[in-house]
Amino acid sequence: MLILTCPCCGVTGEETEFHQGGEAHLKRFGPGASDDEFHTYMFAKENPKGVHFERWRHNNGCGKWFHAARDTVTLEVYGTYPAQTLEPPKEIRDAITAKRPGWTWREFA
């Protein structure tokens, strides 16, 4: 059972306080978008073996959504950060690079 630190309220809690919400940093495509764009947004999700960015909600806590950079193999948590961003912050990317040089995830590296 994982432990995560909520960047919104600062609690480091066990997984039962949280709820996983799928892939982070999705760009929404609404009316006007092509079929391909919408399909990719809605269904084509990353499923990496290694570095991954996820949405989590502190549902048994402050109720806020946040993002976690995590390793799906080792379960290492590289960092958590608020959801109000379009891309992983530099310090998170640096922290991953320090542990997993050469990592990539979608357009990020």
Place this chain on the structure above:
Amino acid sequence: MSTRLAKTGRLVDHNRAIAFTFNGKRLKGHPGDTLASALLANDQMLVGRSFKYHRPRGIVASGAEEPNALVGLGEGTRFEPNQRVTTTELFDGLTCISQNHWPSLDFDIGAVNTAFARFLPAGFYYKTFIHPRPFWKHVYEPFIRQSAGLGKASNPGDPDRYEHFYYFCDVLVVGGGVAGLQAAVTAAEAGSKVMLIEQTAHWGGRAPVDGGEVDGQPVADWVDATIAKLQGMPNVTLRNRCMGAGVYDHGYALGYERVADHTPGSDAPRHRLWRIRAGQIVTATGAIERPLSFAGNDIPGVMLASAVRDYAVDFGVSIGDRTVVVTNNDDAYRTAITLKQLGLEIPVILDARQSGGGALADEARALGIRVENGKGIAKVKGGKRVEGVAICAQAGEGAVLEEIKCDAVAMSGGWSPVVHLWSHCGGKLIWDEAHAHFRPDPANPPKGANGEGFVIPAGAANGAGDLASVVRDAHEAGQAAAKAMGHKPKGKAPEASTSEEAPMQPVWLMPQGAGIKLRMKSWLDYQNDVKVSDVQLAAREGYESVEHAKRYTTLGMATDQGKLSNINGLAILSDALSQPIPQTGTTTFRPPYTPISLSSIAGEAKGEIFQPIRKTPMHGWHEANGADFEPVGQWRRPYCFPKGEEGRHEAVNREIKQTRASLALLDASTLGKIIVKGPDAGRFMDMLYTNMMSTLKPGRCRYGLMCNENGFLMDDGVVARLDEDTFLVHTTTGGADVIHGHMEDWLQCEWWDWKVYTANVTEQYAQIGVAGPNSRKVIEKLTGDDISADALTFMGWTEITVAGIPARVFRISFAGELSFELSVPASHGRALWDALLEAGEEYGVTPYGTEGMHVMRAEKGFIMIGDETDGTVIPQDLNMDWAISKKKEDYLGKRAQEREHMADPNRWKLVGLETLEGEVLPDGAYATAPGTNANGQRNTQGRVTSTYHSPTLGRGIAMGLVHHGPDRMGEVLEFPKVDGGIVKAKIVDPIFYDKDGEKQNV
């Protein structure tokens, strides 16, 4: 025979006797005994029958690794199967029975299996029970069920109490032997918060049995002193009778504390499951002695050498008067020496090593014990107990050199570190050639949240040998753990005794060239009746992966999980495959280490707190007035309120008729209520709903649909605009939390610059639906405010005072009658309910339940989320295009609904269904279409989504989704029933009652 010795037994109180029964026989033991030692003291060598062949089996070990001696413990609701006698503390009045035999332990019919052992090899079940297929259900399955399973399930209704406890520490040390104690002291002295747990009732592990000195004092004294020291440290928590059951991700560990197993009848919880989160975990779990594989190694009286020693020293029990010791290492000599010093006979020590033993061997010889190097056991003689052994050369094929009478055999095949906890969460192992065992690979520990290792093995669990190396290794483990937690370790390891031992020599089969007859009696896994020959057969038949061989042979399965058999089995498999043991590898270690009670996992969650039951403010009234409840999520809502002898159906019909005729009340408090407020609230509401919500005027209500981004309907309900900035969203009962979460998701993660706040106020209000032609009249009796048809029009809301309580009244209707919903603070809900019942008496008021509500909405053709929708239905399927704004550029689900399949005219659409004979359509029934599909199944053209008997119309009514449905009014469809019959129904308009809404607009 096994018996109690007069003088020894450091753990038992010889001065007091306690009584217990085994298979109804009354026996006596002493406080401090385990059930195992007490049985042996009473010469109860035979304690059970084996699983497959029903062979007589006795106690083999003295601890958690015992594979044979499982009993059914207790009686009635407290009966528990498969309890290990070696880990069960004796208490006065203990009752137990042996397992796997019929009609009795001494005479067992199933033992005939052993005669057919040749025909019951590994994979027997797989090979036999495949063909012919029709035999499966009535021949094979009953047979397998009859013979499968260890023990009998207990009776339902466990009367005991169980609990969890969440605990946090820097360092968790598992194992209270010398290594665990030393690691705990070292970490604690460095300043770490330490928890030390030990599965038995005693501290010190095996060391006090084996002797030696630590820090200049006898090890037993050092253990006592160290415990006293740890008890005095405020940063240390000690728990015995607490097993480290499992190690999980990120430093999570389970401790299984048997709080009251040994004190039945006390008011303590029986078991406590410690849910521990540790920064570092030190596994000081010791090592387990391995059996040797020789013919007849399962006959009662053949025991691990260390166990023979334990029973003598700890409990004052001798297993036999004449004990033959057989070994491949020096440690077993300690058993011989101990027994000899107690005045018991050791006819011979058989040392499989050609070169023999070291200093301990010399000591044994000095005591006059005969030692034979390069020899082993060809065969143990005896049935229900050992009568003698046939000696052979280890190097040969088993030619008998000599027969020796004895009543016990103490065997030792070397020691395996207990690596379970290290391995549970991914710690890797390395093969230690010198000791022929797997031990933790320090380079590959399980890794935690920060990517660093969080488990450190210590002592014998790390492969350390003599006392000095154990203490030193544990000290280092304690230091490493403290350091990882940011504490500064100090001091150095205390000095301890060393012992020079001759190298052990791997012996995987005794004798080395044993023929098939011997191999078929050489047991690897006692619990699952797996022999050397079975593993060899598995290898021959292609089960080369260790995981496959395990499942094919059942080696290392069940409650034992291969504690004794694992390495021996791997070695045999490796030999059969002609590959080194590390290449074969081990099977996966999974928690728990030994079985834990299911009740401890459930913890407090039983009886009235099995799960949360959500109750409305009127719940007490419903209960007191005979409500027939149904679960709706975690809520309990009245399905109906049967009166007297009334059944469900009659009650529902009565409630509906009364609603339509006069007046009825519905407890609608469970509906979700969410406040949405802010300058951007209108814009946000327009994104959430398919319809236009921003144009709603304060004081008005609007029904709306919510879709997910994938276009499918997820919720519906009435929105009221409270003021320019504020909306009150009503959701379905199950939807409140989900929709609130959905809103917060979009606000926090997509439109975080929008100025909108939400608050889930579902439980702030009690909500009462007042429905029926007399609904206005009854409310008017309780209020001075104007709620006339002109003042409060349909789909309007206002604030009034009713029965002296401030309320919002919404004029909305789900039943199709004139109706109102009153919303008051929850603390006044019951008072308003009572007032309405009293005021409504003159109108024959009745409460109605969810079923009445469902039927009435179906009569009106209103959809229900979860009936008409199932996560694949879009509003367009339900002909609800009227609720989809054409003006809005965007709303959640809009783009998805433009996708090709969503816009397909062939999607099934909502219609009403009227049965030709008036009967009720089966729920979920499909309308068949001509022809069959590619799988040979009947084609379908529609399905029933809601179906009821309408008391208003006196017939069955239904709604369904039908291919081109709205264009096929009047057509008759056929719906097959499960019993083979067919119901015919005509496609009609889904609004069955009051199409023009005249009833609600008065």
Place this chain on the structure above:
Amino acid sequence: MSEAVTPLNGARFEGLATIEDAGLTGMITLRGDLASKEVKDAVQKAVGLDIPAQRQAVSGQGSAVLWMSPDELLLICAYDSVSQTIATLEEALKGQHFLAVNVSDARTYLHLSGAGARETLAKLCPVDLSEAAFTPGMFRRTRMAQVPAAFWLDEAGTFHLICFRSVADYAFNLLKTAALPGGEVEIYG
């Protein structure tokens, strides 16, 4: 008007800890920019208390302010003064983007006191309740067995615990079970 009743209607249990219905209590959810002077002043005017730091509670006589999330507070006041308090907030925050809503009836409010209080909670909540880790003034939202819960500890060693109203019976029975005599863990207190 009828008498308002709490879901537990004054229930009380004495075991390893004393668990009691804290009675009718005013509770207001206030959402807004907690860093702003306006919200600070409004809270001061409404209940006479400062805005607590992250995951803290500040309390006064019969009042308290609890830090719920980065943009949410829970104000505790007398049950009868909720309307007045909300009016004060609305007046003080006129023109600001905020939400102040009465949730007094949406919750059950319990007091947990006595030597076994920490152990009782530690049987149900995945939170470090040792004296070193959980100190007076701390506020924690978490899970209590199968329901969300929040609690804070006052200087006198009493835990103030809030759950949703609908699960009041469940919450009370949970705590009662955890506090049954014989269940001493003997680790705290």
